[in-house]
Amino acid sequence: MLNIQNLHARVEDKAILKGVTLDVPAGEVHAIMGPNGAGKSTLSYVLTGRGGYEVTEGSTSLNGEDLLALDANERQRRARGEDEIAAPAFLKLAREKAASLKIDFEMLKRGLNVGFSGGEKKRMEIFQMAMLSPKFLILDETDSGLDIDALKIVSEGVNALRGPERGMLVITHYQRLLDYIKPDRVHVLAAGRIVASGGPELALQLEAEGYDKYASAAA
Numbered sequence: 001m002l003n004i005q006n007l008h009a010r011v012e013d014k015a016i017l018k019g020v021t022l023d024v025p026a027g028e029v030h031a032i033m034g035p036n037g038a039g040k041s042t043l044s045y046v047l048t049g050r051g052g053y054e055v056t057e058g059s060t061s062l063n064g065e066d067l068l069a070l071d072a073n074e075r076q077r078r079a080r081g082e083d084e085i086a087a088p089a090f091l092k093l094a095r096e097k098a099a100s101l102k103i104d105f106e107m108l109k110r111g112l113n114v115g116f117s118g119g120e121k122k123r124m125e126i127f128q129m130a131m132l133s134p135k136f137l138i139l140d141e142t143d144s145g146l147d148i149d150a151l152k153i154v155s156e157g158v159n160a161l162r163g164p165e166r167g168m169l170v171i172t173h174y175q176r177l178l179d180y181i182k183p184d185r186v187h188v189l190a191a192g193r194i195v196a197s198g199g200p201e202l203a204l205q206l207e208a209e210g211y212d213k214y215a216s217a218a219a
């Protein structure tokens with residue numbers, strides 16, 4: 001599904017990613033953990049095609065399609081060859097998704113995020129994600145600043161989107177989110193490279209030991 005091969009990227013002439021290689025098969029959830037400044041967000045921006053990031057070497061593809069050749073907007077719905085949804089079908093889909101995420105449909109009629117609580121905002125983000133129904137999901141530090149109730153809402157929504165056709169990359173500094181979104185594989189990104197990979201137990205080990213040993217390994 002997602003293949004990243006020897007990816008090098010720079011921002012403002014500064015090399016940030018220095019040879020990332022990663023393979024996320026369809027149906028799997030992989031976590032990327034690592035110290036602050038490791039390049040985690042840079043990786044998500046390069047994959048989603050945000051401007052200002054220059055790929056200097058390597059490749060990324062989704063189901064065999066070269067991601068780097070597509071503009072950010074081409075990585076979305078129409079580019080996948082799907083029809084835009086007609087209004088009645090859209091409403092039906094919206095009602096179904098809202099119900100499955102325990103969102104009161106009345107909430108969808110309010111101005112977006114006007115007067116929403118933190119938890120409601122998160123619920124809406126997950127709803128929007130469910131409506132887009134992406135082939136592949138990248139979540140970057142989704143847990144930062146969430147209280148435990150909002151974290152559960154987000155995790156339930158994400159888990160509901162898990163499926164045999166869909167891959168996910170969950171980027172997080174802390175292990176906490178991974179108690180709720182159980183990853184198949186965990187990778188440590190330090191100084192622009194994947195320096196360790198393992199099962200879910202690696203996240204627990206990182207929580208206990210910190211990133212110190214990887215910081216020195218990467219230097």
Ligand SMILES: Nc1ncnc2c1ncn2[C@@H]1O[C@H](COP(=O)(O)OP(=O)(O)O)[C@@H](O)[C@H]1O
Pocket residue numbers: 011012014016034035036037038039040041042043
């Ligand atoms: N626009 C930018 N200009 C200069 N340096 C940047 C920019 N964006 C990110 N960086 C640097 O790139 C490195 C990696 O950042 P980032 O990908 O956000 O790390 P992480 O998400 O792992 O904390 C950091 O050293 C950061 O300061």
Ligand SMILES: [Mg+2]
Pocket residue numbers: 040041042140141
């Ligand atoms: Mg980040």
